[in-house]
Amino acid sequence: MSRFSRSDFTLESFRRQLANVEALPQLCLLGLVSGVITGALMVGFRLLLTWGATLYMPEGNSEAFEGLPNWGRALLPLLAVLLIGLLLYRQKPSARKLGVGHVIERLTYHQGRFPRRNWLNQWWVGVVSVLGGLSAGREGPAIHLGAAASSGLGQQLRLPHNSLRVLVACGTAAGISASFNTPIAGVIFAMEVVMMEYTIMSFMPVILASTMGALVAQVLYGAEPAFQIPDISLGSLLNLPWIVATGLVIGGLAGLFITVSRSQRIIDLPLWPRLALVGIATGVVAWWYPQVQGIGYDSLASALNGQLAMDVLIALVIGKLLITALTVAGGVPIGIIGPVLVVGASTGALSGLLGGVIWAEKAADPGIYAMLGMAAMMGAVLQAPLAALMALLELTHSPHIMLPGMLIVVVACLTSRQCGGGEGFFVSTTRNGLHPLQQPLMQALSRVSVPAVMERSFARTPRMLTFFQAKRLLETNPVWLVIERSSEEKPVLAFKAAELARWLLEHDEAPAESEERESGMIDLLEIPGQRLEMAPISLQATLSEAFLALQKDSLGALYVVHGYRPKQKRISGIITRGAIERYYHYTDARETEIGPRQGP
Structure with a gap:
């Protein structure tokens, strides 16, 4: 053991x-x-x-x-x-x-x-x-x-x-x-x-x-739970078409929210006019409808329990949605999740009230629509359908609401993608049309840091050394030789130790002449073989950082620096492009092999 x-x-x-x-x-x-x-x-x-x-x-x-x-x-x-x-x-x-x-x-x-x-x-x-x-x-x-x-x-x-x-x-x-x-x-x-x-x-x-x-x-x-939810159920499945229609409306509102919050006309305004616009617009709406202010969880709870008048619901749907989006566009860094939930619940409650007017016998309670609207708006704005559905389940403690919930969330998300530019509110930065976090290669490389694949067998050496020093250098069987330069402007080089061993073997002379050769100097830059220019990288860095550094500077390798004070820094290892590629291909092959066997 x-x-x-x-x-x-x-x-x-x-x-x-x-x-x-x-x-x-x-x-x-x-x-x-x-x-x-x-x-x-x-x-x-x-x-x-x-x-x-x-x-x-x-x-x-x-x-x-x-x-x-x-x-x-x-x-x-x-x-x-x-x-x-x-x-x-x-x-x-x-x-x-x-x-x-x-x-x-x-x-x-x-x-x-x-x-x-x-x-x-x-x-x-x-x-x-x-x-x-x-x-x-x-x-x-x-x-x-x-x-x-x-x-x-x-x-x-x-x-x-x-x-x-x-x-x-x-x-x-x-x-x-x-x-x-x-x-x-x-x-x-x-x-x-x-x-x-x-x-x-x-x-x-x-x-x-x-x-x-x-x-x-x-x-x-x-x-x-954060909100007290009434004990109500969907009732007739004939409500599903109206739920789909509600999802379309909420998806459109989510697209409007994203569009207004990214309005370049507002963003390009000078600072104080922008902030004044935010303050005045919020104050004007709040004069008549203070429910639009703050987080709005009290209004959300009232909407879930059917305790808000229709005019207040309309103010929350239109007023809170627009002033929240305007606040974001105006450059005020606020949290949007709470207001988004309030707008969604109010939209759902309005839809439920309208459904009751159209078909009173079969229409579900407006509280059901408020719950569904809350999840649909969250999923549509964030483009996070699973998170919205899990929030719906945990907030309502009602598993039976998941069937209509999945329907309305998917409809709202699809509609929002068409109206709001095809991405969630927080994923606004793209690179070549694809967010970096969504690139499979970068995801895989970011899960591992450089110590996991770096080569630790190396020896540091000056450029010039004697035959005796060269032989002593190879006694520890290093894989790489790190050639230190005379000035910081010159790049540190990596040289395969096997190349030096081969050169020494080829130039091994007769015993009579060996003493004479021992006193000579070897220039490691003159020995045939490939030398890789290197740059430093932190021991804490991930393989994705190493990969990007190698791509950006067209380097052959990186030397891993350990230590946190300038005089205490030392080289811990060497990482090459080939080492990163071998790790990625090995991981990919292993995941492919064990993937089908996962499960019961």
Whole structure:
């Protein structure tokens, strides 16, 4: 039986294990820690909203804009955009990126590493946008705060970048889970919207993180679902055609939302006219219909229970949809998931009321349509049908609603793709028509870090050395020789040790002349053989980073740098284009071989 040594439990060993694709136990441990951290942050964010509401909101309720005087709730959005403009837009453009879109960007182009300034900005911008009466949700801030904090844990421990990607997904899932008490929907959202892939190695840590996020939130807020859903059923299947029609309408509204939020005419306006437009439009609508302000969960609960008048429903469908999209186009970084759910539920409730007028005998309760509309709008705007269906199931606790739910979500998603440009709200950046996270090769290479495939057998040597030094150099049987240059401007070169061994064998002379040859010098740049120009790459980097570096600079190889201080850096290994290709082809062949055998 093999025994564990103390070195197996060191942080350095933990990092090496995480570099491989099989590091499932280590990733699961990180998922547990990430879920606890994100759940605690989400609780803290909700407490900030509660404490802020006690300053001026009726009964300290962050959703009670109806209790404020008309002038007060109309003035709040103007004050909110003024504060955001003064404090946020004085910072550099990169510091203004917040929310889910920022999470996806950092995961796609920065290996899941987050700037601290953006994370700090997300706290106060999230609170100001919600309590300031803008149409904004708390899920976007929760996802950013959780994903960045989880990634920050990995950065502090100097974990390889492939594990940072999983930590980002863990923080995302736990943020959604803690917001709605929907752990399954959190997992699917993280995989479908952020990671854009489904793998066992990612699923298990994300599931654990989502579970822990929900548990931490339940300690303070209880295990009750986010909304109290009435006990109602669809009834007659004759409602299905009307559900399809509702899905078409919701898909069109989702396309309108995406189109307005990306309106170049609004985006190109100067800063202060943009912010003024957002504040004035929100204030004007809120003067008569304060339900459009804030997250709107109180209005959502009322729509599900059939307690909203028709004019309020219309204001929520049109007013909240347009001012939310206008706020996004105006450059105010807000969470959109909460407002989208409110708009969808209101549209569904309106459709249910109209269906009752047309066919009172067979029409289902408007609450059913409100539930379906909520899921359809979420799925259509985000292009995340599975996440929307899981949210519907967990929020309603009604399995019988899944059949019409699948129908309306698919119809709405297809309609939105036609009306809104064929992509979800958060996936707005494409490269050659394909988002980088959707490229199979880059997905496969991003799951592994360079220590998993780098060649560790090498020897460092100066360009000039004697015969005796050359022979001593080969005694350890290195695969590569790293030729160090006389200045930093000259590239470091890699040379096959076998080429030097062959040259020494060919030039091995008679014993009488050997002493004379031992004193001569060998120029490693003059020995026949292929020499590869190399550039440095971090030990934490993924194979996708290495692949892109080799493609970009037309290099033959990379030397892996270990150490975090300039004077302590050392070379840990060499990675070539061939090593990456061999890994990818071997993984692809292995997955093809074992794929058909998966299952019961």
